[in-house]
Amino acid sequence: IRIKNAEFITSAVKQNQYPESVHPEVAFVGRSNVGKSTIINALTNRRKLAKVSNTPGRTRLVNFFLINGQAMLVDLPGYGYAKISKSDKAAWGKIIEDYIVNSPNLKRFVLLVDSRHKPTQDDIAMMDYLRYYEKDVVVIGTKLDKLKRNDIKKSEKLIRETLQMEKEEPLYLYSSTSKENLQQVIDLVFKDLLP
Ligand code: GDP
Secondary structure, three states: OOOOOEEEEEEEOOHHHOOOOOOOEEEEEEEOOOOHHHHHHHHHOOOOOOOOOOOOOOOOOEEEEEEOOOEEEEEOOOEOOOOOOHHHHHHHHHHHHHHHHOOOOEEEEEEEEEOOOOOOHHHHHHHHHHHHOOOEEEEEEEOHHHOOHHHHHHHHHHHHHHOOOOOOOOEEEOOOOOOOOHHHHHHHHOOOOOO
16 A cells, blocks of 8 residues: 555544544554654655654644545544643543544554553553444554564564454554554555555
């Protein structure tokens, strides 16, 4: 699969702000600072399509990007930021739930975890939550370039075990810095959504 173009459509916090769209959607979720903005920029080959944040946890928007005029990439707000207040957490939950419940075109989730660390309690909770909605879930371990080659298999095993993934559930480790496994990630993320 090739990404030929990517266009920012809109940002939304609630349903009446979502774009009217008939395109299948793939939604990206992950802990703040996991590299979500960076992977979106790498997938779309656009340096500044999604903002790479210096202040993690500040973005509270659902961002919609149209890919090749045919599929919608949806950037959901990150979670797990240490300094977040209880009311912020509730607001985050509502934004996520509103989107998931009100998106008939939603086909797949991409859950990003940091491949250097064991998935956090928040990651586990997110995975469980996504499974509940019975969509495809694709897991990507980010920042692969930070791993020693010897630790790659160990990291994959730890992610699979911690998130209780079945053998057939897909996982790739990936680096936005070296672009290792970029094409595999594109093929997995947009499978059946783009020709
Ligand atoms: P977000 O909060 O999930 O959107 O995370 P960002 O995309 O803003 O990235 C957070 C930090 O991780 C930034 O300093 C990025 O430059 C860095 N980062 C993202 N992806 C990679 C990667 O593949 N390798 C390395 N080494 N750093 C990365």
